[in-house]
Amino acid sequence: GYAAISDLWLTTHVARLQQCKTVQALFERYGPVVRVGPNKVVFCDLTTTRRVYSINKFDKSPFYKALLTSVSRW
Numbered sequence: 001g002y003a004a005i006s007d008l009w010l011t012t013h014v015a016r017l018q019q020c021k022t023v024q025a026l027f028e029r030y031g032p033v034v035r036v037g038p039n040k041v042v043f044c045d046l047t048t049t050r051r052v053y054s055i056n057k058f059d060k061s062p063f064y065k066a067l068l069t070s071v072s073r074w
Helices: 008-015 019-030 046-053 062-067
Strands: 033-037 040-043
């Protein structure tokens, strides 16, 4: 749909103060994960959010770790 190419459709719902109701209707129709913009996905439950954004699943590469400035070296 339109969400894949533009944020405009959601912006119209925000302007009419209907964003929450619209997103809830999308959850009811499509499930706990819904795309609402080209670069936006919303989650209905904490379990799904944790599963997607978990930082403990994969170890960072040595290159990434070298960029950290607050690493304790003692």
